[in-house]
Amino acid sequence: xxxxxxxxxxxxxxxxxxxxxxxxxxxxxxxxxxTAVGVLLSFKFPYPDWATNPALSFGRLRAIxxxxxxxxxxxxxxxxxxxxxxxxxxxxxxxxxxxxxxxLALFNIAAILGTITLDMGINNGDQEYREWxxxxxxxxxxxxxxxxxxxxxxxxxxxxxEIYISNxxxxxxxxxxxxxxxxxxxPVYQRGLGQVAVQAFYMHNAVGMWFTFLALGVTYYALPxxxxxxxxxxxxxxxxxxxxxxxxxxxxxxHYEFTPLPWWFQTLAIVFSVGMLVPVWAGTxxxxxxxxxxxxxxxxxxxxxxxxxxxxxxxxxxxxxTVEALRSLxxxxxLTNYTVGHSHATMYGFITFIAWGAIYALLPRAxxxxxxxxxxxxxxxxxxVGVTAYVVFLSVGGTEQGLAWAAGDPFIASVEAAAPxxxxxxxxxxxxxxxxxxxxxxxxxxxxxxxRESDRYERRPAPVQST
Amino acid sequence: xNNVWVLVIAAGAIYGCFCILMGVAPGMILSHTPPVAGLKPxxxxxxxxxxxxxxxxxxxxxxxxxxxxVQDKVFGRPSVGGDYAYDTPQxxxxxxxxxxxxxxxARQPSDVWQYIHLYDPRALVxxxxxxxxxxxxxxxxxxxxxxxxxxxPPGYAPANGVVIATQQxxxxxxxxxxxxxxxxxxxx
Ligand code: HEM
Numbered sequence: 069x070x071x072x073x074x075x076x077x078x079x080x081x082x083x084x085x086x087x088x089x090x091x092x093x094x095x096x097x098x099x100x101x102x103t104a105v106g107v108l109l110s111f112k113f114p115y116p117d118w119a120t121n122p123a124l125s126f127g128r129l130r131a132i133x134x135x136x137x138x139x140x141x142x143x144x145x146x147x148x149x150x151x152x153x154x155x156x157x158x159x160x161x162x163x164x165x166x167x168x169x170x171x172l173a174l175f176n177i178a179a180i181l182g183t184i185t186l187d188m189g190i191n192n193g194d195q196e197y198r199e200w201x202x203x204x205x206x207x208x209x210x211x212x213x214x215x216x217x218x219x220x221x222x223x224x225x226x227x228x229x230e231i232y233i234s235n236x237x238x239x240x241x242x243x244x245x246x247x248x249x250x251x252x253x254x255p256v257y258q259r260g261l262g263q264v265a266v267q268a269f270y271m272h273n274a275v276g277m278w279f280t281f282l283a284l285g286v287t288y289y290a291l292p293x294x295x296x297x298x299x300x301x302x303x304x305x306x307x308x309x310x311x312x313x314x315x316x317x318x319x320x321x322x323h324y325e326f327t328p329l330p331w332w333f334q335t336l337a338i339v340f341s342v343g344m345l346v347p348v349w350a351g352t353x354x355x356x357x358x359x360x361x362x363x364x365x366x367x368x369x370x371x372x373x374x375x376x377x378x379x380x381x382x383x384x385x386x387x388x389x390t391v392e393a394l395r396s397l398x399x400x401x402x403l404t405n406y407t408v409g410h411s412h413a414t415m416y417g418f419i420t421f422i423a424w425g426a427i428y429a430l431l432p433r434a435x436x437x438x439x440x441x442x443x444x445x446x447x448x449x450x451x452x453v454g455v456t457a458y459v460v461f462l463s464v465g466g467t468e469q470g471l472a473w474a475a476g477d478p479f480i481a482s483v484e485a486a487a488p489x490x491x492x493x494x495x496x497x498x499x500x501x502x503x504x505x506x507x508x509x510x511x512x513x514x515x516x517x518x519x520r521e522s523d524r525y526e527r528r529p530a531p532v533q534s535t
Numbered sequence: 536x537n538n539v540w541v542l543v544i545a546a547g548a549i550y551g552c553f554c555i556l557m558g559v560a561p562g563m564i565l566s567h568t569p570p571v572a573g574l575k576p577x578x579x580x581x582x583x584x585x586x587x588x589x590x591x592x593x594x595x596x597x598x599x600x601x602x603x604x605v606q607d608k609v610f611g612r613p614s615v616g617g618d619y620a621y622d623t624p625q626x627x628x629x630x631x632x633x634x635x636x637x638x639x640x641a642r643q644p645s646d647v648w649q650y651i652h653l654y655d656p657r658a659l660v661x662x663x664x665x666x667x668x669x670x671x672x673x674x675x676x677x678x679x680x681x682x683x684x685x686x687x688p689p690g691y692a693p694a695n696g697v698v699i700a701t702q703q704x705x706x707x708x709x710x711x712x713x714x715x716x717x718x719x720x721x722x723x
Contacts (some may be wrong), residue, residue: 105655109703112666113664116656116657116663116664116665116666116667117657117667120667121668121670122591122670125591125592125664125668126592126593126596127590127591127596127666128591128592128593128596129594130592130595131595156560187589189590190590191589191590191592192624193589193590193623193625193626194594194595194623194624194626195624195625196629198629220539220543223539224539224540229537230536230537231536231537231539231542231575235539236536236542239539239542239543239546240543240546243543243546243550244546244547244550247547247550247551247554248550248554250557251554251559252558252560256563257559257563257566258562258566258623259566259623260565260566260568260616260619260620260621260622260623260625261565261566261568261616261619261620261625262562262563262564262565262566262568263562263623263624263625264565264619264625264627265558265561265562265565266558266559266561268555269558269561269562270558271556277550313546313549313550314549317550317553317554318553318557320557323539323629324627326600326603326604326628327600327602327614327627328600328614328615328616328618328619329561329565329616330565332559332636364635368660370710399604399606402602403598403628403629403630403631404630404631405630406630407630408630409598409630438680442593445608450598459551469631474605474606476605476606476609479609479633479634480660480662480663483632483633483662483663483664484662487662487664490664
């Protein structure tokens with residue numbers, strides 16, 4: 069067997085291996101839970117009478133699905149990867165490990181408390197992605213601050229001179245999220261329409277300034293590592309960082325077009341949504357140019373296909389977001405299931421795939437245990453087919469809803485028009501969930517599972533990071 | 536860049552400005568939007584009903600915002616900022632799986648209709664996918680004086696006993712009935 073670059077094992081101290089493994093295992097548990105809830109929700113559309121009881125009702129579980137997928141799965145998976153990347157690119161073990169462990173514990177406490185309170189109907193006024201009541205979010209923010217402390221000390225103590233671009237993005241993500249979380253929970257400027265404005269700001273920043281930055285950060289490390297060639301353009305990476313920071317915070321009001329929010333405020337959001345093309349194309353262009361002429365490597369790798377799909381969905385989903393923001397199209401698509409399709413194109417197609425790509429790329433280097441090839445392939449295809457079917461079903465179904473409204477049909481016509489697509493989405497959801505079960509098995513094999521002699525990684529000195 | 540503190544502080548300062556400019560300032564200004572003429576704060580029962588609405592997450596399927604578009608005419612007049620003066624938390628919503636409810640109190644003023652619909656939406660609208668909210672009701676052998684019984688059509692009523700609206704259901708219906716758009720008239 070020829071040993072490709074992907075098979076080299078990093079020289080990592082055992083506690084860092086344990087740290088990365090535990091973050092990943094914890095995140096995986098929340099992925100399973102939150103998407104089991106997602107599947108249950110999606111079956112409530114074709115079978116609305118199924119599981120009629122308060123604890124399993126749509127209105128409560130929906131917030132549990134989104135918050136646990138966000139804060140239990142994606143946040144923790146990407147934070148674990150970010151810490152690992154910081155230590156690799158800094159040339160030292162993770163510093164401030166006690167903060168990292170503490171952060172992980174707090175992430176879990178927040179997600180557990182959040183799930184329980186939401187299921188009891190205790191929430192922060194149905195404000196999407198900040199449904200957790202303030203004291204649960206306080207625990208979450210403490211987790212972010214703890215993890216940030218570990219990340220920051222690691223980068224501050226680095227032996228490399230330059231701060232590698234990945235760390236710009238991940239450090240940024242933590243700083244922004246701390247500021248955003250505080251802004252979102254101070255109540256004094258959030259009455260009536262004022263709260264609509266804050267919600268608009270919050271809602272898109274929670275995804276944009278946290279998940280997007282984290283995912284881009286780990287991609288800037290994992291991708292060149294897997295291909296064994298430097299990133300195509302460091303400058304494009306820097307450009308992407310600053311332009312994301314300048315455009316993202318302004319686009320939130322595009323969730324509230326045609327509301328009483330000041331018209332110019334909505335227009336500003338639309339203009340900046342078009343501006344978002346700059347960081348999106350800078351990022352995706354940079355990634356695809358890094359991959360150029362390496363498709364054979366991509367095909368043979370088990371981690372790279374996830375990153376390819378992730379970057380492709382980043383491009384498609386974000387470009388779609390810009391198009392969706394235009395008023396002419398919003399008259400049809402706004403408030404329909406088209407938006408839910410978009411959310412999954414981005415949070416699943418982009419963020420979740422990048423998290424998987426990073427885990428498959430980096431975790432085996434830390435633990436020296438590779439996931440089984442067949443299972444990884446199955447995970448990839450089930451998830452890719454599943455999410456693509458999901459997005460297509462809801463894009464078509466959402467368009468039908470919008471057209472039924474525009475045609476002036478009675479409301480129930482839009483429910484009937486979307487019904488077959490909702491059923492299709494539920495089946496797609498099952499594919500995705502099955503993929504997650506396989507992923508969980510792979511995580512087990514990469515961490516605590518038995519090490520298979522033939523798959524042992526060669527131990528080599530840690531490669532020096534070239535920047 | 537090789538000074539991590541400069542990076543973190545610069546990025547944080549820039550983003551902090553955005554938080555103030557795009558979050559706090561619009562929030563502060565728009566929080567002072569005056570109510571439309573004649574708008575009254577909710578009564579105690581209506582406010583409790585609103586809490587039920589929030590706890591059950593009705594707003595994930597129902598908007599409370601009529602857009603200035605032809606397809607929204609069925610739901611009422613376009614919403615204005617003053618409609619929301621007493622509306623905290625805001626419940627505009629971003630998804631319209633079910634109809635907009637800004638003016639449901641005028642469109643569907645019947646208590647009985649609302650109770651039946653909450654107990655089993657399919658008893659009234661066969662193709663509906665709205666969940667049943669049976670836990671806002673009690674099924675008992677018989678009702679005592681002063682209790683509200685829900686007259687369900689045959690086939691939807693429980694085999695034996697009567698369905699009684701709990702205080703929560705009564706509050707929720709009071710809230711739904713309070714959702715009436717006021718005419719804009721001279722003030723805007
Ligand atoms: C098995 C996989 C999944 C299934 C079956 C699923 C299903 C659903 C369903 C049924 C809804 C409610 C839609 C509605 O209200 O009409 C939803 C909403 C949502 N889900 Fe998922 N989901 C899955 C995975 C994920 C993951 C992994 C994430 C994020 C990392 C995610 C993020 C979201 C978001 C953000 C929303 C809110 C959408 C919006 O308001 O536009 N989902 N999902």
